[in-house]
Amino acid sequence: MIQRSLPIVETPSKPRVKYVRSLSQIEQIPPEDLAKLEEVSKRYVFRANTYYLELIDWSDPNDPIRNLIIPREEELHDWGRLDASNEQSVTVAPGVQHKYRDTVLLLCNEVCGAYCRYCFRKRLFMNDNEEVSKDISAGLAYIREHPEVSNVLLTGGDPLIMSTRRLREIFRQLREIEHVRIIRIGSKMPAFNPMRVLDDADLQAAFREYSLPDRRIYLMCHFDHPRELTPQAREGIRTLLDCGVICVNQCPLIRGVNDSVEALSEMFRELSYIGCPQYYLFQGRPTAGNEPYEIPIVPGWELFHRVVTAESGLAGRAKFCMSHETGKVEICGVDDERIYLRYHRSKYPENTGRFFSCLRDDEAYWLDQLRPAPGSFVPHGVRFAEA
Numbered sequence: 001m002i003q004r005s006l007p008i009v010e011t012p013s014k015p016r017v018k019y020v021r022s023l024s025q026i027e028q029i030p031p032e033d034l035a036k037l038e039e040v041s042k043r044y045v046f047r048a049n050t051y052y053l054e055l056i057d058w059s060d061p062n063d064p065i066r067n068l069i070i071p072r073e074e075e076l077h078d079w080g081r082l083d084a085s086n087e088q089s090v091t092v093a094p095g096v097q098h099k100y101r102d103t104v105l106l107l108c109n110e111v112c113g114a115y116c117r118y119c120f121r122k123r124l125f126m127n128d129n130e131e132v133s134k135d136i137s138a139g140l141a142y143i144r145e146h147p148e149v150s151n152v153l154l155t156g157g158d159p160l161i162m163s164t165r166r167l168r169e170i171f172r173q174l175r176e177i178e179h180v181r182i183i184r185i186g187s188k189m190p191a192f193n194p195m196r197v198l199d200d201a202d203l204q205a206a207f208r209e210y211s212l213p214d215r216r217i218y219l220m221c222h223f224d225h226p227r228e229l230t231p232q233a234r235e236g237i238r239t240l241l242d243c244g245v246i247c248v249n250q251c252p253l254i255r256g257v258n259d260s261v262e263a264l265s266e267m268f269r270e271l272s273y274i275g276c277p278q279y280y281l282f283q284g285r286p287t288a289g290n291e292p293y294e295i296p297i298v299p300g301w302e303l304f305h306r307v308v309t310a311e312s313g314l315a316g317r318a319k320f321c322m323s324h325e326t327g328k329v330e331i332c333g334v335d336d337e338r339i340y341l342r343y344h345r346s347k348y349p350e351n352t353g354r355f356f357s358c359l360r361d362d363e364a365y366w367l368d369q370l371r372p373a374p375g376s377f378v379p380h381g382v383r384f385a386e387a
């Protein structure tokens with residue numbers, strides 16, 4: 001009989017993770033930079049952890065992980081709006097957003113495992129913000145009254161920062177609502193701190209109990225760069241899949257982090273291999289503080305197009321979208337004269353599924369800065385640039 005040897009799977013070592021809340025705790029930041037960057041962190045809060053900081057190559061001044069987590073002085077430039085997609089306008093109760101018919105967002109936590117410098121919800125981390133509600137009873141009541149809601153997205157902040165006891169209680173209450181089929185969790189913890197999943201047997205048990213064959217839990221992961229796919233992160237995804245959780249990835253295109261064909265291709269490819277394929281690549285929202293991280297629409301699409309056309313179907317199946325106030329607008333193509341767009345999801349029925357085109361503008365970052373092309377459908381609710 002032929003003895004077949006099993007492949008050796010190395011269990012990655014699991015570091016103890018400590019939070020780092022002050023830039024002065026990072027000895028690699030030169031003293032001459034520290035005071036300036038601390039000024040930035042007074043406006044847009046800084047938070048990291050020892051595991052994630054270990055991923056930085058400090059000898060590289062343009063290191064992508066460093067750019068993702070360490071403040072930059074240019075964040076103080078006057079640019080963008082704090083709520084660039086006007087999420088306030090779809091807030092139906094404290095901590096509850098309802099924009100698309102079938103999906104409700106519960107903003108149940110305003111803390112993350114670390115803070116991405118380019119975050120589009122950085123307003124939630126500011127002192128006087130009341131858009132998050134730790135008490136989800138109003139959200140549950142709203143969902144119960146809306147039988148069309150089949151998907152509930154737990155977001156914030158990062159829901160996986162919450163205690164397992166609290167998460168389990170939320171899962172239990174959502175599972176009592178018959179019409180809620182999918183529970184989504186938007187989380188960057190598999191990147192920021194995969195030990196949150198690896199070290200907590202109770203969390204794994206909760207996933208097993210509440211991710212059911214016809215009522216799944218989806219983890220909407222947030223990896224931004226292939227270097228985040230460490231052995232521990234890969235083990236975290238393997239563990240989630242083993243618990244019956246479906247994993248997909250979504251992230252923005254970020255200047256200085258993942259704006260290269262090499263970085264995006266490797267990430268899309270590796271994510272497809274480990275069972276967490278890319279779902280959306282987002283055009284960065286023009287959020288206050290985000291000027292150093294944004295890329296205009298046209299070069300962003302050109303980069304995306306080069307990546308997805310060179311990859312396998314599974315690695316290249318993501319859509320490149322703007323999360324605009326009026327809906328998820330897919331950027332479908334660009335030619336010499338026009339940018340071609342389509343409503344993938346729409347807030348207004350009259351825009352649903354509609355294709356339209358705008359005059360090409362290589363400097364524009366957002367739909368509102370464009371102008372409709374002659375003869376195109378003009379979507380409802382968009383404040384286009386003046387001619």
Ligand code: SF4
Binds near residue numbers: 111112115120156187
């Ligand atoms: S994990 Fe998400 S919510 Fe938290 S800082 Fe990063 S982008 Fe913002």
